[in-house]
Amino acid sequence: MGKFNDILDQFSDDHPLSMFTKIINGSSKEEEVARFSYNNQVLSLYDISGEEILELQPEDRIHIRKDDRKKQLLVEATDANEKRTVIAVCDVADNPTDQREMSAMMNTLVQDIQRARRNGAEGITVPVNEYELVAYIRNRPSIEIDLDRLEEAINQHKKDDVMADFISDMQQNKRVDIYTAANNIYNVEAAQMLKNDFGKFSNIHFYDLSENYHHAVYWNDEIILNNIKLSPEAVIIGIGLAGEKPMHAVSIRNDSVSSVVQKVAFMINHMMNVREEMLDAQFLRHAKGIEEIARKRDMSDEVKNKVLLDLAISEARFRYDDQKINEFLNAVINVYYTEGQMMLLKVPFNDPNLIMNLIPDAMSGLLVEIGDDQIIYYGFDSSAKILIDQYRWIDLGYGRAGHDASKANMRQLEKQASDTTIRTRFISEMNDVLIENESRSANASYRYVRDVVLKYKDIGLEAEGQIEILPEIPALSDQSYRVSIENIIKETLTKESPFRMFGEIRKGAKPKKKMK
Secondary structure (H helix, E strand, C coil): CHHHHHHHCCCCCCHHHHHHHHHCCCCCCCCCCEECCCCCEEEEEEEECCEEEEEECCCCCECCCCCCCCCCEEEEEEEECEEEEEEEECCCCCCCCHHHHHHHHHHHHHHHHHHHHHCCCCCCCCCCCCCHHHHHHCCCCCCCCCCHHHHHHHHHCCCCCHHHHHHHHCCCCCCCCEEEECCCCCHHHHHHHHHHHHHHCCEEEEEEEECEECCCCECCCCHHHHCCCCCCCCCCEECCCCCCCCEEEEEEECCCCCHHHHHHHHHHHCCCHHHHHHHHHHHHHHHHHHHHHHHHCCCHHHHHHHHHHHHHHHHCCCCCHHHHHHHHHHHHHHCCCCCCCCEEEEEECCCHHHHHHHHHHHHHCEEEEEEECEEEEECCCCHHHHHCCCCCCCCEEEEEEECCCCCHHHHHHHHHHHHHHHHHHHEEEHHHHHHHHHHHCCCHHHHHHHHHHHHHHHHHCCCCHHCCCHHCHHCCCCHHHHHHHHHHHHHHHHHCCCCHHHHCCCCCCCCCCCCC
C-alpha cells in the first residue's frame, strides 16, 4: 500500500486530496471534516451481509473524520439536521505510511459512493472496517475511472475525456478482460476491431463465448464468473452480453441507434472501412441501409449487390449451415407479384433478418409465403396496423404482420395485404410529392401530382379509391388544397373535368354568401 505515498506527496494545498494529508499530519482541532456535498437521489448503503446501514438522502453529506483519541478514521454521513451516522470506522496505526494508505483507501470509498449517487444507483455495498476496506480496494478495478460514464459515452457517442483516459490505461499494463457473445456477425466484427488495436498487449485478454440459451450469451457465463474470482481487479468489457452485468463492467450492445461495430469504432477512434460501415448499415436498416451506403459511396449495382449478398449470407451463417442458406437463396430467386404489383416470395422457412438483409422491398412492402400455411407482410407500420385491426392479422412487430393460411384462402390474404400496401404507398408518395412541390414551379407541381395519380391507377388504385384516402395525407390538412388534388384526380382518371368551368361566364350566377 506504500504506493500511495508518492501520489499524496504531490498534493498542493489547493488539491482536493490535500485535506487528507492535513488529517494524517495532525490538527489542533479534535476533529477535522472533509465534506462532499451532492445533489442527487436517495442511495441505500448496505454492509457485506446485506443489512442496510443508511439511506442517504439528497441533502446528506459524506465526510471523513479523524478521531485522534481513538486513533480512528471514520466515514460518516451528516443529514440536514446535522445528525451523524457512521458508515465505516477503521483503526489507524501510528506509522505515517500506513496512515497515508488508509486515508487514500477511505477517499476511494467516498468517491465510489459519490459516483453511485451521481449515476442514480439504488444501493451500494460498502466496507465497515479496515479489513473489509482492504478487501474492497483489492476487488476494485485497476483502472480507476468512472466506468458508468465510460459506458454512457460509448453507447451514446458522446465525446468525453474518460474515453481517452481509458484507452490510455489499457495500454499501461492494467488488466482488461473483453468478453464477446460470438452469436452474431456484429459482435464478432466489433471484437475483431478491438483485437486489431489491442491484441498485442499482454494485459488485455479476449474471450469469445458461445451461445447458451436462445442464441444469447449472458453475463453469468461460467468463464466470466471464474475469471472475476481469479482477477477481481480486472475491468470487464462485454460485447453483446445479455442479463445483469457485474461490478466494474462496461456493456456494449446493439441498439436502435447504432450497432456495436459503430460503437467500438467510436470508442477507439477508428475510421470504419467499407465492410464495417456496411455491417452497421445492415444491422440498422438491412438491405435498404446497404443500398444507402452504396449510393453514398457511388458503388456500381454489381458491387453493391455482391456486398449485399455476401453480408446477408455471412450474417445468416450464425444460424444456419450452408445447405439451408442455399435452399433459401434458391427460393428467393423466383420472385412473384400480386395483382397490385406487390413483390411476393415463397420460401421454405421464415427468417426475418435474412429476408430483410436480402430484399430492399422488405422495408416498404413485401409478402412472404412460408410453404402453404403461413403468410407474412413486411413493410410499413401503418399497413401492418390496418391488416391487424381490420383483417385480424397477427402483430409480429417492426412493420410485420402474419396470418395462418391455406391453399383456399391464400389469394384472399394476398389481396388484403396488397390493397393495404397500395393505399399506404399512395399516401406516403403523394405526401412526399406535395411537400417537395413547395420548391417547384406550378407547372412542375401539377405534373408530379398527375404522375402519382397515373402510377397508382396502373397498379389498381382507381380514382374513387385515391379520393377516399386523401384526408389521410398529412400535407393535405388544408381543405382547399385537398379539393384541388381531388379535382386533379378526376381530371386525370375520369371523363369528368371539374376544371372546364374555369373562365366560363355563368349567367345569373350569384356569389354564395359567407356564413356569419
